[in-house]
Amino acid sequence: MRTTTAVVLLTVTVLCLGVTARAVEGDPPCQADVERWCGQVPATGSFVQGCLQAHAGQLSAGCRKYVATYTRDTEKLHGACREDLAKHCAKLERPNVAGAKDACLLRHRDALSAKCRETLDATAAR
Numbered sequence: 001m002r003t004t005t006a007v008v009l010l011t012v013t014v015l016c017l018g019v020t021a022r023a024v025e026g027d028p029p030c031q032a033d034v035e036r037w038c039g040q041v042p043a044t045g046s047f048v049q050g051c052l053q054a055h056a057g058q059l060s061a062g063c064r065k066y067v068a069t070y071t072r073d074t075e076k077l078h079g080a081c082r083e084d085l086a087k088h089c090a091k092l093e094r095p096n097v098a099g100a101k102d103a104c105l106l107r108h109r110d111a112l113s114a115k116c117r118e119t120l121d122a123t124a125a126r
Helices: 001-017 031-037 047-054 061-080 080-089 100-107 116-125
Strands: none
Touching: 001 047, 001 116, 031 047, 047 061, 061 100, 061 116, 080 100
């Protein structure tokens, strides 16, 4: 009887923990959502970002806002830096890895066009 009660309590506890993934104050805005919706997704490349976008309707408000802002800023940056990306970052080993293009732009910051550098600086300031 005691063993059965312990197993039931343990099972209920584990199920409750899995269902109630909540962000703790100070955690990144999407940590709980990543754990809940994207826990089985490889943490490399843009897999997590794609997973979050696929679950956009199920994300917490804070995470949804973060994903929308990140996506908008990335699209704006890559649009403003299209020529600079072609010039400085065309030979990236893995260009689709999340942040690879942004890191390349940062490495070449001093050689970027004024438009690209201004957009990069404005994006980084957020």
